[in-house]
Amino acid sequence: MGLRLIFLLTLAGLISTSLSQEFKLLSPVILDLGAIKEDSVVSGQIRFTNSGDKPLKIGRIQTSCGCTATQLDKLIYQPNEEGSIEVRFNSKGYSGLVRKTVTIFIEEGTPSSARVTLQVVVKPQLEINPAFVDMQDIPFKDSSVKRTLVITNNYDQNLVVDKITTNIKTLTIKPTQFVLKPGSSQTLDLKYQPVSEGRNDGYIEIEFKKPVEKMKRVPVFIKVIQ
Amino acid sequence: MKSSILRLLIIILISLILGIIVNQWHPRGIGIKNLLGTFILGSKKTETMVYIIPVDSVFTVLNKPGVTILDIRSLDDYQLDHIPGAIHVSRSDLLKGSGNAFSLPKDKKLIIYDQEGDMTQVKLIAQAFGREGFQHIFWLFGGYVSWLEKGMDTESR
Numbered sequence: 001m002g003l004r005l006i007f008l009l010t011l012a013g014l015i016s017t018s019l020s021q022e023f024k025l026l027s028p029v030i031l032d033l034g035a036i037k038e039d040s041v042v043s044g045q046i047r048f049t050n051s052g053d054k055p056l057k058i059g060r061i062q063t064s065c066g067c068t069a070t071q072l073d074k075l076i077y078q079p080n081e082e083g084s085i086e087v088r089f090n091s092k093g094y095s096g097l098v099r100k101t102v103t104i105f106i107e108e109g110t111p112s113s114a115r116v117t118l119q120v121v122v123k124p125q126l127e128i129n130p131a132f133v134d135m136q137d138i139p140f141k142d143s144s145v146k147r148t149l150v151i152t153n154n155y156d157q158n159l160v161v162d163k164i165t166t167n168i169k170t171l172t173i174k175p176t177q178f179v180l181k182p183g184s185s186q187t188l189d190l191k192y193q194p195v196s197e198g199r200n201d202g203y204i205e206i207e208f209k210k211p212v213e214k215m216k217r218v219p220v221f222i223k224v225i226q
Numbered sequence: 227m228k229s230s231i232l233r234l235l236i237i238i239l240i241s242l243i244l245g246i247i248v249n250q251w252h253p254r255g256i257g258i259k260n261l262l263g264t265f266i267l268g269s270k271k272t273e274t275m276v277y278i279i280p281v282d283s284v285f286t287v288l289n290k291p292g293v294t295i296l297d298i299r300s301l302d303d304y305q306l307d308h309i310p311g312a313i314h315v316s317r318s319d320l321l322k323g324s325g326n327a328f329s330l331p332k333d334k335k336l337i338i339y340d341q342e343g344d345m346t347q348v349k350l351i352a353q354a355f356g357r358e359g360f361q362h363i364f365w366l367f368g369g370y371v372s373w374l375e376k377g378m379d380t381e382s383r
Contacts, residue, residue, distance in 0.1 A: 029306065101303075121375070134278070221277075
């Protein structure tokens with residue numbers, strides 16, 4: 001009986017030592033980096049501490065995309081020592097809310113890995129509303145279906161729309177060329193003529209010349225029913 | 227000359243078979259049913275059944291009977307937070323034609339979302355559900371990040 005108790009106590013002791021969590025995050029699991037403009041860089045800190053009683057060694061850090069870079073000054077942390085990982089997010093090519101993950105792999109210590117989600121809002125300088133043109137469930141007998149798209153210029157200079165095209169044959173767009181003053185909007189009138197039943201998805205391409213040369217593609221989802 | 231052509235054909239055939247085997251074994255591979263569906267059955271039939279919907283439409287049907295929301299992101303992402311009431315399903319299970327999602331009633335309206343609304347997934351997912359007899363499939367445009375962007379409520383588990 002006594003032997004069994006000693007055995008159980010030793011086992012419990014062993015389990016509790018091996019489970020002592022050494023890597024402890026001090027910053028939240030969702031690290032909010034705030035709102036930034038397009039084509040800019042924002043940085044933040046992932047803070048952690050070694051809450052165990054043995055030195056902690058970080059193996060490597062992995063990010064879910066090339067847009068996120070990380071920097072760590074050293075790999076080994078003594079008990080109770082705090083450390084931080086600098087993260088930098090480049091918003092080039094992104095718009096709206098973006099979430100990316102950073103995974104920290106721990107070589108010596110527990111847990112074997114920790115995960116932090118970065119959250120950034122990239123404020124688009126060029127807004128297109130709605131995000132897609134919805135023409136699903138349009139009856140075949142309709143001779144033409146109308147929708148609108150609104151383009152807003154959030155740049156501090158004139159926005160030149162050079163060309164608007166589509167790969168959908170019976171979709172017409174007006175206007176296809178215009179200049180937008182800072183802070184102003186332009187409504188595009190879309191008209192679609194159903195040709196056959198079923199899906200006829202496609203897109204609209206809007207080419208901008210100034211202030212930067214850019215092309216935005218807006219999806220058009222079309223489904224014609226009987 | 228003839229034998230070299232034959233040899234080439236055999237090599238191509240073996241590579242094809244190996245490719246299909248690796249695809250079955252790989253965690254992100256496409257199941258044999260879906261693969262056959264693409265080549266033999268064609269996708270015309272299932273193509274028409276997915277509706278692309280914006281965040282607002284999902285919000286209006288939240289907690290309504292007859293509607294099930296499926297989260298096909300990683301389990302880590304799901305556990306962090308998700309659309310209230312959403313069920314997590316493994317994307318690789320779906321594409322392999324297995325998993326808990328297929329045991330749902332066939333007349334349910336299924337709203338499916340991933341992290342960023344990757345449109346290349348829509349067809350594969352439509353095929354997977356279409357073959358199982360599901361009629362009403364909806365895909366959230368812009369994915370979970372567009373849900374967050376609109377400042378909608380989330381749930382953590």
